[in-house]
Amino acid sequence: MTAPRLEIDLVAITHNTSTLVDRLRPKGIRVTGVSKATLGSPGVAAAMLRGGVTSLGDSRVENLARLRSSGIAVPLTLIRSPMLSQVDLVVRSADVSLNTEAVVLDALSAAAIRQHTTHAVVVMVELGDLREGVAAADIVDLARTVGRRPGLRLAGLGTNLACQCGVVPDKRKMDELSRLAEQVERTPGHKLSVVSGGNSANLNWALTTDDVGRIDELRLGESILLGTEPLHRRPIDGLRTDAFTLVAEVIETKAKPAQPWGEIAQAAYGVQPPRRDTGTVRQAILAVGRQDVDPDGITPPPGIVALGMSSDHLVVDVGDHGVSVGDELTFRLDYSALVRAMTSPFVTKAERSALPRVREPAHPLDASA
């Protein structure tokens, strides 16, 4: 098989999804599976659906279009505010979008009317993380704006924390979202069908709080894909952290002096920290680089230490491992490394599923025979 490649274990993704869905169900919280780190992979989306998500979300309308054309039938949500220049595509590819700007709502409504449909809107509240969101004081007004647009339907409220500034989605923040939802619902005709509390960073709150108020949905990506929670980047109990593996091929192995020689200036990506080792290092070069993956987000196998990465080369100290040219080494990835690997055209994506393949009849006539 070609390298570098990203091996994707769909069984692990289904396991993580169903574990989280089962834990959140008693709280009255459903899960939107967020596929953005996988470029909207239909295989990953199907694995999430097998695990029990009720809808799918992605930040890129192109990824939603890919999911839509793969025949996925559940509601699709655009989880980044739509670009004004893409409203027609958004209405075509997404059932729902998260919104904060009246001018975009006007354009979405006009696009929906042009397409003889209605588009559902979740209005996002700013609760302190300082990324997307409308001030709490302006929420009722913007919800009314949605209600007055003929092409739009007000689906609900949402918020997003822990992305820009690391603000923790705790009980205070979630209670405020519930309070705002109740305030919006005081307007006749404004019954909200979703109150979307946030992302994987909300899991600790959701799973340790008895009364989750009006919150009835979370949008989960990282926890499903990597089995980690983003507040402290710790593994979540009972989830698999091995759904994604980066495989790279060795192109050189040599014993080299531990210290470089000559006058030292910048390396390809800036000043390198001085090397501590002395003597000789058993060094290998792998054909993978910063064009493929974030060097700070990969974990080599035990006993192997990454020494540095340039655009196309990863240099490792292989220690006592017997590593030869042509061998493959595998690495774990964090979210940043995963996103970079998924978006690199040089990295082959290999989705593995233990489920038996559906055997199709050789010819349509055979099926009816």
Ligand SMILES: *Cc1c(COP(=O)(O)O)cnc(C)c1O
């Ligand atoms: C990325 C994103 C999510 C999912 O976040 P995870 O931490 O991967 O669960 C949810 N909502 C919004 C608005 C996002 O941008």
